Amino acid sequence: MSRLFLVLGDQLHPDPHPLLADFDAASDRLLMIEATEESTHVWSHRARSALFLAAMRHRAAAFRDAGYPLDYLRLGEHPHATLAAALAARLAGVRAVVMLEAGDQRVQGALDAACRAAGVALLVRPDPHFLCSTEAFAEWAGTRDKLRLEYFYRWQRKRHDVLMAGDEPLGGQWNFDADNRQAFGRHGPGLLPPPLRFAPDALTRSAIADVARHFPMHPGSLDSFAWPVTSAQAEAALADFIAHRLPDFGRWQDAMWSGQPFLWHSLLSTALNLKLIDPRRVIAATEAACAAGRVPLAAAEGFIRQILGWREFVRGIYHRHMPALASANQYDHRQPLPAWFWSGRTQAACLAAVIGQTLEHGYAHHIQRLMITGNFALLAGLDPRQVADWYLAVYVDAVAWVEEPNTLGMALNAWPGMTSKPYCASGAYIDRMSDYCRSCRYRPKERSGETACPFTTLYWDFLARHARRFAANPRLALPLKNLQRLPADERERISERRDWLLARLDDL
Ligand code: FAD
Ligand code: SF4
Structure with a gap:
């Protein structure tokens, strides 16, 4: 009896993929599934669906090139609407399903139920992508009823030794908000450094075409799709951001201007959330640019706060406070969405x-x-x-x-x-x-x-x-x-x- 290693659409870590350390190519199999429900459980923007499919297809190609025995179920080429149904149909003769913890408790619950119904063990491993495990977050949160980013962020800075000078924050301050968050004033942002965009290759075009065919009535345009879909592209996007936009990131972080959707932002959230790039890489490259004098400390700190602070903080809150979080409505607001x-x-x-x-x-x-x-x-x-x-x-x-x-x-x-x-x-x-x-x-x-x-x-x-x-x-x-x-x-x-x-x- 073999083990089935399941890689979800947002678990596309670069090599060595953390799920596969003990993968035995002689007996185990790898499974990746494109499922309609992931685009329909909310009425998904077509570029969102295309991004997941394009990145998954690129990761699958890399797995195959590396010799992994992979079953890849493409949208429209299998009859199952959901991840759980597609997994359930593959469980005959399987001893255990092995996966990294899902980032959506809806998905994790459905996969748990499918394995339980089939009497197959499900081994869920922590995702080492994150810089604060759910256990570490629970320890930090302790019995606090109010969770505040500022304290969490300082704790993260100290324990990961990021922008620190011994026990003190580099530059003597934890926070450079006074230098950051300016408005453009009357004359606007001036000449902008355009972000690196990635023209769709054949594999990405296949994903875009499938999304257009399967979800013609879904919102959002596919015409300007240019997101990084591989780890190599994510690395290039990071290098471009650090060289051209990070130095002014903090200063213009909160400013907005008509016709300028990207400004000095990194556009790295997609690559990070699909796990194409490790946050440690992003933080280390930022620190290095700061140490080399290419990026002011205020900008580096403002950016690192988002990755080491906010991103990890909200994840900790999600896992600690679901499902109550999903139905919270303290003001009893009831107006329908216009x-x-x-x-x-x-x-x-x-x-x-x-x-x-x-x-x-x-x-x-x-x-x-x-x-x-x-x-x-x-x-x-x-x-x-x-x-x-x-x-x-x-x-x-x-x-x-x-x-x-x-x-x-x-x-x-x-x-x-x-x-x-x-x-x-x-x-x-x-x-x-x-x-x-x-x-x-x-x-x-x-x-x-x-x-x-x-x-x-x-x-x-x-x-x-x-x-x-x-x-x-x-x-x-x-x-x-x-x-x-x-x-x-x-x-x-x-x-x-x-x-x-x-x-x-x-x-x-
Ligand atoms: P930058 O401005 O360049 O910031 C750098 C990175 O910091 C981001 O890539 C992101 O990884 C991280 N980051 C910054 N702020 C946050 C935050 N509040 N929480 C978590 N990470 C953060 N971000 C998502 O990744 N996915 C979401 O679904 C999402 N939904 C949001 C919904 C609301 C209502 C709000 C207010 C914010 C949401 N954010 C979400 C956070 C933030 O808006 C995006 O991460 C950011 O706009 C992505 O663009 P960027 O990569 O250019 O970010
Ligand atoms: Fe300004 Fe928005 Fe109010 Fe119009 S609706 S006046 S753009 S804040």
């Missing part, structure tokens, strides 16, 4: 820009996800589950372990344990950090009336609705004080405008 989330056709220029580029590329950078679509969803009281399913569907880098905590914990504050206050802001913030308001029919400073910015109206209304809940939070003291200063008749007009807006969200 239809224009799937088309970008709204008169709110910022939302149209961010959703438009999302549909075109499957990409928006962090502040666009957090402070434009996420902020709007929070302020308008959209149903958190519908919003989370949208984020899971439309971003090429979306995998449950990273999408769910970012959406439900950070952006929507539906699950309260992750941030010390909701990330909410009025149109004034968006006006400061972008040029979107210049071409908008709404006015960012107006709170009420026909041309009032919907963010601004809903921001003041959100504060007013939850004033009692927020009163104990010192980080919200200033906004609440400003709310108190508003005359009663203005507060009345804000409520009226709120009612008007919420009754017509589809026409915004």
